[in-house]
Amino acid sequence: MSLLHLRRARTSLVLDARGPGLPRVVHWGGDVGDLDDDGLRQLAAATVPPVVPSSFDAPTVLSLLPEASAGWSGRPALAGHRDRADWSTAFRLDGLDVDDPADDASPARVAVRASDPGAGLSLTVELTLDPTGLLVLRHRLRNDGDTPYELRELTPVLPVPAVATELLDLTGRWCRERSPQRHPWPMGTWVREGRHGRTGHDATLLLVAGTAGFGFGHGEVWAVHTAWSGDHVTLAERRPTGQATLGGGELLAPGEVVLGPGASYASPLLYAAWSDAGLDGLSDALHTHLRARPRHPRSPRPVTLNVWEAVYFDHDLDRLRALADQAAEVGVERFVLDDGWFRGRRADTAGLGDWYVDEDVWPDGLHPLVTHVTKLGLEFGLWVEPEMVNPDSDLFRAHPDWVLAAPGRMPPPWRNQQVLDLAHPEAYAYLLDRLDALLNENPGIGYLKWDHNRDLTEAGHRGRPGVHAQTEAVYRLLDELRRRHPAVEIESCASGGARVDLEILARTDRVWASDCNDALERLAIQRWTGLLLPPELVGSHIGPERSHTTHRVHDLGFRATTALFGHYGIEWDISSISPAERAELAAWVAAHKRLRPLLHGGRVVRVDHPDPAVWAHGVVAHDGSRAVYAVSRLATSVAEVPGPVRLPGLDPARRYAVRPAEGVPAPATVQRSEPGWLASGATLTGAALARVGLQAPALHPEQALLLEVTALD
Numbered sequence: 094m095s096l097l098h099l100r101r102a103r104t105s106l107v108l109d110a111r112g113p114g115l116p117r118v119v120h121w122g123g124d125v126g127d128l129d130d131d132g133l134r135q136l137a138a139a140t141v142p143p144v145v146p147s148s149f150d151a152p153t154v155l156s157l158l159p160e161a162s163a164g165w166s167g168r169p170a171l172a173g174h175r176d177r178a179d180w181s182t183a184f185r186l187d188g189l190d191v192d193d194p195a196d197d198a199s200p201a202r203v204a205v206r207a208s209d210p211g212a213g214l215s216l217t218v219e220l221t222l223d224p225t226g227l228l229v230l231r232h233r234l235r236n237d238g239d240t241p242y243e244l245r246e247l248t249p250v251l252p253v254p255a256v257a258t259e260l261l262d263l264t265g266r267w268c269r270e271r272s273p274q275r276h277p278w279p280m281g282t283w284v285r286e287g288r289h290g291r292t293g294h295d296a297t298l299l300l301v302a303g304t305a306g307f308g309f310g311h312g313e314v315w316a317v318h319t320a321w322s323g324d325h326v327t328l329a330e331r332r333p334t335g336q337a338t339l340g341g342g343e344l345l346a347p348g349e350v351v352l353g354p355g356a357s358y359a360s361p362l363l364y365a366a367w368s369d370a371g372l373d374g375l376s377d378a379l380h381t382h383l384r385a386r387p388r389h390p391r392s393p394r395p396v397t398l399n400v401w402e403a404v405y406f407d408h409d410l411d412r413l414r415a416l417a418d419q420a421a422e423v424g425v426e427r428f429v430l431d432d433g434w435f436r437g438r439r440a441d442t443a444g445l446g447d448w449y450v451d452e453d454v455w456p457d458g459l460h461p462l463v464t465h466v467t468k469l470g471l472e473f474g475l476w477v478e479p480e481m482v483n484p485d486s487d488l489f490r491a492h493p494d495w496v497l498a499a500p501g502r503m504p505p506p507w508r509n510q511q512v513l514d515l516a517h518p519e520a521y522a523y524l525l526d527r528l529d530a531l532l533n534e535n536p537g538i539g540y541l542k543w544d545h546n547r548d549l550t551e552a553g554h555r556g557r558p559g560v561h562a563q564t565e566a567v568y569r570l571l572d573e574l575r576r577r578h579p580a581v582e583i584e585s586c587a588s589g590g591a592r593v594d595l596e597i598l599a600r601t602d603r604v605w606a607s608d609c610n611d612a613l614e615r616l617a618i619q620r621w622t623g624l625l626l627p628p629e630l631v632g633s634h635i636g637p638e639r640s641h642t643t644h645r646v647h648d649l650g651f652r653a654t655t656a657l658f659g660h661y662g663i664e665w666d667i668s669s670i671s672p673a674e675r676a677e678l679a680a681w682v683a684a685h686k687r688l689r690p691l692l693h694g695g696r697v698v699r700v701d702h703p704d705p706a707v708w709a710h711g712v713v714a715h716d717g718s719r720a721v722y723a724v725s726r727l728a729t730s731v732a733e734v735p736g737p738v739r740l741p742g743l744d745p746a747r748r749y750a751v752r753p754a755e756g757v758p759a760p761a762t763v764q765r766s767e768p769g770w771l772a773s774g775a776t777l778t779g780a781a782l783a784r785v786g787l788q789a790p791a792l793h794p795e796q797a798l799l800l801e802v803t804a805l806d
């Protein structure tokens with residue numbers, strides 16, 4: 094047993110694993126340099142707190158799983174019992190498996206093995222420090238006893254130093270996902286719970302603790318993400334002992350997980366990131382990590398037309414064919430047929446569960462449309478909502494017992510639907526069979542939009558709490574479908590962005606960030622979704638001129654510039670637009686395609702502008718050769734001309750040409766004359782652009798300027 098120091102990408106993790114108990118996290122944060130054994134011993138000793146009056150007689154230090162037996166009186170990281178015994182543990186360290194290659198491009202891995210023979214439990218803590226500096230950890234608990242052990246909670250936590258005094262997390266609702274909330278970090282526990290049976294519109298993608306006033310480009314920050322698509326908790330705890338932690342895990346209902354003899358439970362993965370370059374530094378580590386995954390989508394993300402807001406349930410072959418023609422004309426590459434194609438689905442009141450093409454609406458099946466679309470050179474995508482069932486469906490009439498419910502009553506309906514119990518083997522087999530058959534019968538389908546339009550409420554499986562098993566079954570179903578149809582991409586949608594987390598993204602290719610296509614709302618939704626996800630994973634569509642969800646009206650330029658920084662698409666009845674609008678739309682699609690390699694591969698930066706009505710963000714190529722930025726005016730300001738906008742992230746020493754994006758119309762402004770540099774562009778160093786910035790034109794509210802930046806040397 095020893096002191097361990099893992100280092101990657103300017104991040105250090107120091108563990109005191111000298112035993113006899115669980116390892117203590119001596120440090121998680123900025124790199125502490127090359128320390129020899131003595132240096133590590135000194136660091137460990139220097140960070141042990143003193144013993145103060147009215148406290149335990151020995152210092153209390155935080156282990157990887159804080160336990161009452163080691164003096165932890167905060168929120169328990171492990172809770173459970175064996176018929177009311179074995180409710181508290183004192184794990185002893187059994188061994189460590191360390192794999193820490195000298196090569197910084199490989200991850201460092203540690204598995205900590207511990208057991209409490211008295212309680213009949215053993216624990217493995219799996220830790221990976223990724224080459225990006227991202228720390229990923231999970232606890233695995235095994236019941237070594239010969240009677241059942243009921244697990245109530247197993248939540249990995251990590252210590253955060255006292256310099257982190259502010260918290261930022263995200264909340265939200267339908268059409269307003271990822272709304273930030275920020276406050277000083279007080280004593281006590283800040284708990285973000287999601288009990289929706291899905292990740293939730295209000296899920297905080299990250300819980301961030303940081304130094305006072307941290308922003309996108311400055312401040313020292315620590316953050317965690319709980320990767321789980323069922324009930325979950327993410328929390329921050331600060332105690333008068335001086336200890337502070339961030340953590341996250343699954344929320345288990347009473348009796349939900351009972352481990353039989355020899356059985357194990359694994360907590361969700363907890364992703365933990367540190368940066369001394371503000372929130373952008375956190376995103377950088379997360380985005381780089383996600384982009385390195387073997388199955389990360391690497392082909393150009395096809396510009397999509399989704400027909401939902403164009404036709405809703407009004408499926409008519411000729412109309413849809415015409416829409417596909419117009420989509421092809423403006424440069425669309427993927428055509429997605431949304432809700433309404435299957436048996437009985439003429440409105441949102443019936444049909445869910447009957448995954449057969451509706452013979453009345455589609456007498457020749459989907460083939461005529463699929464063939465038309467694919468002949469145009471577009472990929473065909475199809476909407477499904479596999480986990481749901483309408484009581485008005487053949488499936489429900491035949492199998493009312495396949496629904497997640499408490500004994501003797503149905504959960505309150507939501508959008509007229511209930512949830513199928515996927516832990517029921519026959520329900521699972523039916524869904525797998527239907528989805529598999531659809532993909533086999535329509536080989537033109539290259540994409541599924543996988544929706545999930547209600548919370549799980551009183552979700553009982555055979556009389557017992559069922560969310561945990563349901564979440565695992567959904568993962569299994571997705572994994573199996575992907576195994577059978579590896580070329581089919583899947584979008585995670587849940588009434589917009591209610592299923593956005595890194596575990597669903599381990600088996601899907603993008604998320605639908607929100608049902609709100611209003612560009613003003615979308616700016617915020619995308620900015621904060623982008624804290625976790627790189628742009629290519631975030632579906633963002635140009636909606637109609639008047640937003641269907643907010644009734645706001647926006648110019649095409651504002652809608653198109655806002656959607657540009659994601660997986661681009663259109664959700665608009667473009668059959669009704671003028672030739673001039675169509676030409677402009679085609680120009681925006683062309684601009685996106687030209688910028689797409691940069692947008693979907695570069696480093697995301699966001700600007701801390703002093704005027705809250707001015708937002709700017711950009712993507713900078715990793716080699717510093719190019720960048721694209723959008724400057725948006727959200728509202729009017731008292732200062733009619735807000736100060737210059739800094740453009741961060743470029744190579745300070747290189748000279749750059751900055752000019753408004755080519756081939757697309759300029760935004761509307763209030764000025765009498767433009768800033769002089771706009772007409773011919775500006776030539777400035779990366780340092781000048783980051784430190785001084787550029788005076789943007791005085792944009793009207795709800796307008797955006799797109800800037801392209803190219804290195805001259």
Ligand code: DGJ
Nearest residue numbers: 401431432586588589608
């Ligand atoms: C909710 C989704 O978020 C929408 O995009 C659309 O697919 C509808 N469901 C269809 O019912």
